[in-house]
Amino acid sequence: MTSLEEIGEPRPHLRGTPLYDWDYLVQEDRAHRLIYTDPAIFEAEMTRIFGGTWTYLAHESEIPNVNDFITRRLGLRPLIIVRDAEGKIRALYNRCTHRGTTLCRFDKGNSKSFQCPYHGWNFLNTGRLRGVPWPDGYAGDMRDPKYNLAQVPRVESYRGLIFGTLSLDSLPLIEHLGPIATVIDEWLDRNPGSKVVVCEANRFRFKANWKLAYDNSCDGYHVAYSHRSLLETENRFAGENAKGMAYYRNSPDTQPMYMRYTGHGNHYKDKRPNLEKRPGGLWALESAHPGMEHYEADFISRYGDRAFSLLDLAGSEPVNINVFPNLSLLGNHIQVFEPVSVEETNAIWYGTMIVDDGSIGADGVRDINALRMRTQEGFPNFGEVDDIANFEQIQRGLLAVEDEWVYMHRGLGIPNRVKTNADGTITAPATDEAFMREHFKEWKRLMQTRPNLAIRREP
Ligand code: FES
Ligand SMILES: [Fe+2]
Numbered sequence: 001m002t003s004l005e006e007i008g009e010p011r012p013h014l015r016g017t018p019l020y021d022w023d024y025l026v027q028e029d030r031a032h033r034l035i036y037t038d039p040a041i042f043e044a045e046m047t048r049i050f051g052g053t054w055t056y057l058a059h060e061s062e063i064p065n066v067n068d069f070i071t072r073r074l075g076l077r078p079l080i081i082v083r084d085a086e087g088k089i090r091a092l093y094n095r096c097t098h099r100g101t102t103l104c105r106f107d108k109g110n111s112k113s114f115q116c117p118y119h120g121w122n123f124l125n126t127g128r129l130r131g132v133p134w135p136d137g138y139a140g141d142m143r144d145p146k147y148n149l150a151q152v153p154r155v156e157s158y159r160g161l162i163f164g165t166l167s168l169d170s171l172p173l174i175e176h177l178g179p180i181a182t183v184i185d186e187w188l189d190r191n192p193g194s195k196v197v198v199c200e201a202n203r204f205r206f207k208a209n210w211k212l213a214y215d216n217s218c219d220g221y222h223v224a225y226s227h228r229s230l231l232e233t234e235n236r237f238a239g240e241n242a243k244g245m246a247y248y249r250n251s252p253d254t255q256p257m258y259m260r261y262t263g264h265g266n267h268y269k270d271k272r273p274n275l276e277k278r279p280g281g282l283w284a285l286e287s288a289h290p291g292m293e294h295y296e297a298d299f300i301s302r303y304g305d306r307a308f309s310l311l312d313l314a315g316s317e318p319v320n321i322n323v324f325p326n327l328s329l330l331g332n333h334i335q336v337f338e339p340v341s342v343e344e345t346n347a348i349w350y351g352t353m354i355v356d357d358g359s360i361g362a363d364g365v366r367d368i369n370a371l372r373m374r375t376q377e378g379f380p381n382f383g384e385v386d387d388i389a390n391f392e393q394i395q396r397g398l399l400a401v402e403d404e405w406v407y408m409h410r411g412l413g414i415p416n417r418v419k420t421n422a423d424g425t426i427t428a429p430a431t432d433e434a435f436m437r438e439h440f441k442e443w444k445r446l447m448q449t450r451p452n453l454a455i456r457r458e459p
Contacts, residue, residue, distance in 0.1 A: 004153060004454045007166070019044065026444045028437060029409035033398040036209040036406075042342035044447065049325050050075025051166040052451040053264070054176050056327035056336060057081055057091055057152075059350070060160040061197035062108070067125060070108040073338055074152060074164055080104050081162065082125045085112060091152035091164045092127045093455070103149070127151050128458045145457050153456040159188055160195060161327070161334075166453040179262040179425055183270075183321050187329050191313065192365070193357035198334060199373075202349040202380035208391035210326075210339040213347055214439065216387055217322040217330075218259050218269045220430030221410060223248040226390055230382045234287035243287045247274045253429035261426040265324025265442035267435040272318055280308030282315035289374050295367060303364070310364060313354055314371035316379070324439055332376055343395055347388070349380045408433040408440070 019040060025032040035041055055074055058081045062070050069082040071094055078094035080103070096103045096116040103123065104114050113130055115122045120133045127149035132142055152164040156173035158181060163173055170176060177184070188194050206213075216222070223245055224231065234244035247255050256273035275281045286292070299307040316331030328335040330349075338346035351373060356365040398406075411417050411432030418428040428434040 004168075004456050005150075007453050007455055022444050022448050026440045029412055030405040030407050031440060033401075033404050033406065036211060036395065037342060037398050039342045041447075042209075042339070046075040046339070047166075047453065048446050048449070048451055049443065050339065051077075051453055052170075052446050052449075053167060053325070054156075054163040054165045054170055054173055055325065056323060057155070057162045057164050059198040059334060060089070060157055060162060061195075063089070065110065067110045067112050068108070069104070069111065069125065071104055071106065074166075075339060078102060079152065079164075080114070080125075084125045089155055089157065089162060090125075090127065091155050091162075092123075092125075093150035093152075095150070096121060096123075097129070097147045097149060098132075121147075123149055126458055145459050148457040150455040150457060153454050159184060166455065167451050168454055169452045176264055177266065177323070178264065179423060180266040180268065180321065180323060183262075183268050183319065184329065187317060187319065187321060190317065191354050192359050193355050195355060196332070196352035197355055199351045199353050201351065202377075202384075204347045204349075204380070204384060204388060205340070205344065206347065206388040206391055207344055208388075208395035209342060210337050210345040211443075212391040212394055213337045213345060213387075214322065214325060215408075215436050216391070217328050218267045218320060218435040219433075220248065220252055220257070220259065220269055221433070222387075222390070224252070226386045227383055230379075230386065233382060237288045243285055245271075247271070248430075253431050255430065257430045259428050259430055259432060259435050261428075261435050261438040263424065265439040267322050267439065269320040269430060269435075270318075271430075275318065278308075279305075280311060282318070283308060283311040285318070286315050286375055287378070289378070292371065292374070295371050298367070299364075310360065310368060311371070313368050314375055316375055322435075324442060331379060332372060333380070345391075347384065349376075349384070351376045408436040412437065 025035055051074060057074065058070055058072050063081060063083045066083055066085050066087055069080050072079050072081050080092045080094045082090050082092060084090055094103050096118065098116065098119060098121050101116065101118045103116050105117065111125065113122055113124050122130045124130050129142065129147045135142055152166060155162065155164045158173055158177060174181065231244060231246060235241050235246060241249055257271040259267060259269045261267045296311060299311055303310055321329040326337045332352050334350040334352060336348045340346060353369045353372065354365060356362050411428050411434050418426060418432060418434045420426050426434055426438060
């Protein structure tokens, strides 16, 4: 018996003939307002994008032990991400197979099994139905696999980042990530033990389409304007414009920072070349916050010459790594976009901590993580709010039905400005919208392709 069940799409009239002319809605230099406002397009995205390609689900450090679980979503599907008794990571549908209620109502925990709150059906954390109350009331065989929980058929990790897809045609995760994996490596390898663990999160919900957040993820054009008050706050005590994102203030395209598109909707903005390459170069960008000078003095007295390279571990890594459709590694955060409806989205900023690999000592790791929490509070509270205000105002602007287009042509048509590299990646100045034009090609490809999707159940 096959354990894979092919699934159809919820809107059968999408089959065969396209519901929309995607080539009209997304053109090289512009996108139509409908892709942000139309509930039918959103519904199609929930299978063709969220499900049709690799989507970030969770981090392995959130379920470190066997039988640990957390509840998450893949598009609108509620999931339980679990490490089963054999250590295998699974993404179970958090939906009882009896009458469909949410099976697990906790955010996280440790359990070998899940008991449905409605009528008490009990499932092992492998997804298999373990038992039902008063089974003599059923004439048929309750061991039929159709009663086992649905699961995401393909779940793979890259260096602790767990992704899932329902698509049987998606490339293996590592091939899908391609060159963006190298930048993820660099993001991790600067930390002791070459890893981070996830801690708690800043959580936002905004009234706008999820793609507006992804369109912003590599946008270097808005910073000096949208985040003006943040830039001013960061530099209030600095005496010069040297803190935070101050390199965006004047002619940002003449700075050594750049954006690169790496394929499959993924891109990154690399601001690291703007930094002074010395221990403490990153720490020097951090704006003033209470207590930091005491930590700094303490580190210098305890670690001497090593102090500044340790303090750099508390500084926000100046790179935005965006993995389509829902993940951004931004500073030291793991940021996740969760669509709620066509005009509502969650943006969750998971903080990360470093671990003790023996090179620093437990006290030093604790102090770096304490500082790291302070530096990670900055952007979500003082920067993300600026971006969210813009997303909500765009959603409002897009209600003007006759004015149909949004433009993304900055950098397009200027000779030698946008460069295609030998490996196929595309590089452009930091303020260009090349990243957006390219991720919309991937969006359109996925929307135009009839996906080959399946769910799986334990046999
Ligand atoms: S809905 Fe779960 S046991 Fe009835
Ligand atoms: Fe921003």
